[in-house]
Amino acid sequence: MGEVRLGLNDNFVIIKLIYLLLCSVLSAVNVASIPDECEVSWCKKHHEPSVRFPFRLQHRQPPRCGYPHPGFQLSCSENGQTLLNFPPAMKLVVTHIDYKAQRIHLYDPANCLWRQFSGLNSSAFPFYSWDEPEVDAYTLFNCSSDDESLYQTSTRIPCLTIPGYQIIALPSDSNAYADNLLNCSNIGNFSAPIYPWLTGRFQLPWKEPNCGECEMEGKGCRLKRNSTQDQTECFYIPSHHMGVGEKLMIAGKWGFSCPLQFVDKYDAA
Secondary structure: OOOOOOOHHHHHHHHHHHHHHHHHHHHHOOOOEOOOOOOOEOOOOOOOOOEOOOOEEOOOOOHHHOOOOHHHEEEEOOOOOEEEEEOOOEEEEEEEEEOOOOEEEEEOOOOOHHHHOOOOOHHHOOEOOOOOOOOOEEEEEEEOOOOHHHOOOOOEOHHHOOOOOEEEEEEOOOOOOHHHHHHEEEEEEEEOOOOOOOOOEEEEEEOOOOOHHHHHOOOEEEEOOOOOOOOEEEEOOOOOOOOHHHHHHHHHHOOOOOOOOOEOHHHOO
16 A cells, blocks of 8 residues: 655644544543632531532632522631621521421520520511421510519520629410509510520521432432522532643643633533
């Protein structure tokens, strides 16, 4: 057989094909992506709890990384604790987040949920109790009476009490002890999304957004793209993403650069 000679144009075609093939390979492994701000984050590196959608760490992850509801905005304290913030003044410590079961583990260091939930709009609170509280609305009274019959254990709120006065809570729809409230002043109403006498560590589940199925399948959960509502969707999480340095090093090793299309890898579901 005669020797096959390749002309200049043929060599150019082959080089171009190799170039396109390598670019395709690099693209397939998400070479053109940039580091994602929605990666798992922590207040203390690799310490509980890990934070990802539907939660986000304020000032560390952009708003698009979390569900657009104030109950899913977390922050870091000065000593590295993860805090659940909810207006007007709630700050509870988060110890763990179970994304599959959709439960957040919390505790109040001061053991005074009455103070934490003061002024809360409970209808906007995204979490709920395992058991619905028998009473979800209370009226609080500041009393100076010495009548001990007024201060039953079930109504006294020690963590709000100040010297010389006792704070008690009565169901808002109850007229109990009406005759004994002469030395008491009404200091406001309290709407409780959970049992307010809880102390220590407790868990609160959430229903929306429902990302539990995504988690069970080993997938990520995110806001649906181009949706006008707060709809979510599952997406595939590649097992490994190379950093930009790796990608450029690979490209430089082969002596060429692909037309980089910087795409958020969370768009590459």
